[in-house]
Every structure is written in structure tokens, then in C-alpha cells.
Amino acid sequence: MPASEKISRKIISSGNAELDGKMGGGLPAGSLALIEGSSGAGKSVLSQQILFGALKNGFKVSTFTSENTVKSLLSQMQSIDMDVVDYLLVRRLKIYPIALARIGSDAPNRLLNALRSQKGRDVVVVDSFTSAIANQTNPTLILNFFEECKKLCGKGLTVILTLHAQAVGSDLVNPIRSMCDAHLQLRTEQDGQRLVKTLEVAKIRGAASATGAIVGFDVEPGWGMRVIPISKARG
Numbered sequence: 001m002p003a004s005e006k007i008s009r010k011i012i013s014s015g016n017a018e019l020d021g022k023m024g025g026g027l028p029a030g031s032l033a034l035i036e037g038s039s040g041a042g043k044s045v046l047s048q049q050i051l052f053g054a055l056k057n058g059f060k061v062s063t064f065t066s067e068n069t070v071k072s073l074l075s076q077m078q079s080i081d082m083d084v085v086d087y088l089l090v091r092r093l094k095i096y097p098i099a100l101a102r103i104g105s106d107a108p109n110r111l112l113n114a115l116r117s118q119k120g121r122d123v124v125v126v127d128s129f130t131s132a133i134a135n136q137t138n139p140t141l142i143l144n145f146f147e148e149c150k151k152l153c154g155k156g157l158t159v160i161l162t163l164h165a166q167a168v169g170s171d172l173v174n175p176i177r178s179m180c181d182a183h184l185q186l187r188t189e190q191d192g193q194r195l196v197k198t199l200e201v202a203k204i205r206g207a208a209s210a211t212g213a214i215v216g217f218d219v220e221p222g223w224g225m226r227v228i229p230i231s232k233a234r235g
């Protein structure tokens with residue numbers, strides 16, 4: 001079996017059986033994955049869940065965070081029962097706080113160089129990519145970022161980006177979505193009398209059965225993402 005084939009058969013699971021079930025088992029390694037949603041929808045928590053699952057499965061992970069320091073990310077993850085300190089100590093996990101919004105229009109390129117320098121890593125998370133394009137008016141630069149990420153994915157790296165779609169124009173969001181191998185859409189929706197968080201598995205390459213699945217979830221202190229029944233659940 002060629003090396004690339006071996007890589008593509010590996011799965012990055014979230015370590016949460018219910019979530020994995022909805023995602024057709026998890027993200028195939030070498031995916032370019034987009035986690036989309038508005039503020040508070042659960043992008044950070046979901047990306048943390050997947051990075052934790054990846055670590056537990058033996059993958060080497062780097063995470064670029066525009067929202068946290070090393071310390072605050074560790075305690076955020078700890079607050080939802082994901083203790084990654086040991087992984088950090090043995091460098092299976094690397095955390096890079098990066099003030100993307102302050103870099104200005106060069107942020108996508110700077111981020112790309114940072115991703116390229118992650119030699120020997122299996123999974124790279126960027127939370128949030130929104131901050132990298134906060135000051136970006138040139139759509140070509142943004143699309144170029146995704147194209148270059150795809151090349152890294154072609155070499156086996158799994159790249160997970162969180163995005164608040166409102167930050168990019170509607171003319172850009174569709175090409176971006178179609179370039180990604182996996183697209184997870186988070187929403188806050190009305191379900192009867194209550195508001196619930198939902199995750200729609202809009203796309204996962206190689207897991208057609210998962211496509212379109214919708215699951216409701218809660219974020220619980222000391223636990224993390226917990227799948228809850230909702231009336232419009234599918235898949």
C-alpha cells in the first residue's frame with residue numbers, strides 16, 4: 001500500500017463516541033476541515049474535543065490560538081474534563097498563542113508559514129481563523145491560504161480551522177466550503193420552546209453516510225460536549 005493511502009485510512013476521532021458516530025467515525029487524516037459557526041456556537045469547544053481525541057489516539061498536534069494564552073487554553077480544556085498538560089510536557093501537544101488580528105493583512109501568509117513549519121505534526125488546529133482575516137480585504141489571499149493548506153493536507157497533515165462565516169463575504173464562503181474535505185456547521189437553533197446548539201455534518205470526505213447528520217449538544221462544565229436529543233435530529 002502506498003504511504004499516502006496508509007495515511008488516508010487513519011481517522012482523527014473526537015474521543016466522544018456519540019459525536020464520532022455522527023461524523024462517520026471521525027475526520028480522515030489529511031483532511032482540510034472547517035468548523036463554522038457564529039460566536040458561542042461551540043467552535044472552540046469542538047476543536048478542543050477533536051484535538052484531545054487526536055492526542056489520545058497518539059497523534060502529534062499543534063494548536064494556534066488567537067483567543068487564549070497557553071495557561072488559559074489549558075484551564076479552558078481542563079474545565080471540560082480535557083487535561084492536556086502531560087501531552088504538552090512531552091511535546092505531543094504544542095500551543096502557540098498568536099495575536100492574528102493584530103498582524104493585519106499579512107496574517108494569512110504568516111499563519112501559512114507557521115503551519116508549514118510544523119514538521120512532524122499530524123494535526124494542526126487554528127482557532128480562530130476568523131481573526132486571521134479580520135483585516136483582510138483581498139479575497140485572493142484568503143483563497144490562496146486554503147489552496148496552500150490543501151497542499152499540506154496532501155502530504156498527510158490534518159488542518160482544522162474555525163471560522164465565523166460572517167467575517168468573509170458570501171461570495172467567498174462557498175468556494176472555501178467546497179475546498180474543504182470536512183465541513184462542520186454549528187448553530188444555535190430553536191427547538192420547540194428552547195434554544196439548542198446543533199452540529200451539522202455538512203460534509204466529510206469519504207464518509208457519505210455521515211453527510212447531513214444533525215445532532216444537538218450541550219456544553220457541560222466538567223464534562224464537555226454532550227449529545228442531547230432534539231426534534232430535528234438526523235443521521
Ligand SMILES: Nc1ncnc2c1ncn2[C@@H]1O[C@H](COP(=O)(O)OP(=O)(O)O)[C@@H](O)[C@H]1O
Binds near residue numbers: 041043076079
Ligand atoms: N467549561 C465550560 N463550562 C460550561 N460551558 C462552557 C465551558 N466552556 C465553554 N462553554 C460554553 O460552550 C459554548 C461554546 O463556546 P465556544 O466553543 O467557546 O464558542 P465559539 O468558539 O463558537 O465562540 C458557550 O456557550 C460556552 O459558554
Ligand SMILES: [Mg+2]
Binds near residue numbers: 043045067127128
Ligand atoms: Mg471560539
